[in-house]
Amino acid sequence: MHQHSPTTGSTRTRLLIAAAITFGVLLAQLVGAVLSHSLALAADTGHVAIDSVGLLLAAFTATLMTRPSTDALTYGYARLEAIAGGIQAGMIIIICAVIGYEGIAHLITPIPVDGTQMAAWAVAGLLGNLLSMLVMAGRHRDNLNIRAAFLEVTVDAISSVGVIAGGIVTRLTGINRFDAVISLLIAAAMLPRGYKLLKDAGEILLDRAPKELNVAEIRQHILRVDHVTGLHDLHVWPLNSHTVLLSAHIIIAKQCYKDGHALEVLHQVETCMKTHFPRKIEHCTFQIEPEGHAAHELLKH
Incomplete structure (x- = not known):
């Protein structure tokens, strides 16, 4: 906990x-x-x-x-x-x-x-x-x-x-x-x-993204990770003055589930969030999903 x-x-x-x-x-x-x-x-x-x-x-x-x-x-x-x-x-x-x-x-x-x-x-x-x-x-x-x-x-x-x-x-x-x-x-x-x-x-x-973090820059960092083909539902918000939360749906090719790249993508993105920005984003929730899965989601946010 x-x-x-x-x-x-x-x-x-x-x-x-x-x-x-x-x-x-x-x-x-x-x-x-x-x-x-x-x-x-x-x-x-x-x-x-x-x-x-x-x-x-x-x-x-x-x-x-x-x-x-x-x-x-x-x-x-x-x-x-x-x-x-x-x-x-x-x-x-x-x-x-x-x-x-x-x-x-x-x-x-x-x-x-x-x-x-x-x-x-x-x-x-x-x-x-x-x-x-x-x-x-x-x-x-x-x-x-x-x-x-x-x-x-x-x-x-x-x-x-x-x-x-x-x-x-x-x-x-x-x-x-x-x-x-x-x-x-x-x-x-x-x-x-x-x-x-x-x-x-x-x-x-109001869950406004902290001033130290540029959401567009975060999006580009995630998209530059190897094997990532898309990204949606990216949210960055403060829980309080110390803790920043992030959630995102990361799209990878279906083949990545077979060759082990899915876990590699997860590790790389988490490391990126903790090291590449002025304020560490240590509490991240990522949904790794195959291409085409977004069409099955009813809620768009």
């Missing part, structure tokens, strides 16, 4: 620790946002809330992804990373819209902001974010879901730096609109990341 997930117990533990730290940051910054009346700090707090949910979701997903496949779920829970990534992307986009709306409103009608408290609470948030990044370092490339959680914490750390700067400038100048400007910059930093995450998750769920 194949294992299609690289997730480990260590990854889950790190995610849970990072989630606990981030939740502490959330509570601290929420208090700070209320006391300082800072929209930028509130925006950063909303971002931290997404981080907390994202980390818990990543830990939950990582736990399910370690479960073995079954007769009902033949690939296990490998697709969960894309689903979780899509959920996180949706949350990011929604909160960006809210921050954007409130930021514009506060630009038009600014409210008094305590710059000192704003900067002080943001420093606490920055330290927490840096600690979460340190906990997840080394595991943040495991899969799309974990990478999304790490990126959220990273961008939140950058946002905290912006809030600190905004608090200092507000304290020195007394210009409250800086707070709204910082909140809009935070939203602007988050939105492209949310879109990219949604796009990456969507490509997996």
